[in-house]
Amino acid sequence: MMSKTDFFRKDMQKQQEFGINKATKEQAILYGFKFYWTGKECANGHLTYRYVSSDKCRQCSLDACKIKNGYGKSEEELSMGKVRAKIEDYKLGKEEDWWGD
Numbered sequence: 001m002m003s004k005t006d007f008f009r010k011d012m013q014k015q016q017e018f019g020i021n022k023a024t025k026e027q028a029i030l031y032g033f034k035f036y037w038t039g040k041e042c043a044n045g046h047l048t049y050r051y052v053s054s055d056k057c058r059q060c061s062l063d064a065c066k067i068k069n070g071y072g073k074s075e076e077e078l079s080m081g082k083v084r085a086k087i088e089d090y091k092l093g094k095e096e097d098w099w100g101d
């Protein structure tokens with residue numbers, strides 16, 4: 001199974017093959033890319049690619065994945081209310097796909 005990182009790298013390769021750097025959403029849809037570039041920061045201040053499918057920031061998605069897997073975060077961070085609530089929801093299976101990917 002491809003990791004999220006490999007998945008992203010493959011899409012960037014594909015964009016390069018088309019001679020495109022930082023595809024707009026229109027280009028991404030036209031050429032079938034999975035990621036596009038807005039040039040704007042997300043709600044959490046990340047300036048990176050977004051998913052065509054969900055319009056979500058790639059970094060937010062990666063962070064959510066790390067939280068889900070319980071690594072990359074200290075115990076203290078994991079115990080923060082908002083994050084903890086998300087994890088509890090996940091454990092209970094309330095929102096199996098809450099990170100939107």
Ligand SMILES: [Zn+2]
Pocket residue numbers: 042043044045046057058059060061
């Ligand atoms: Zn973000």
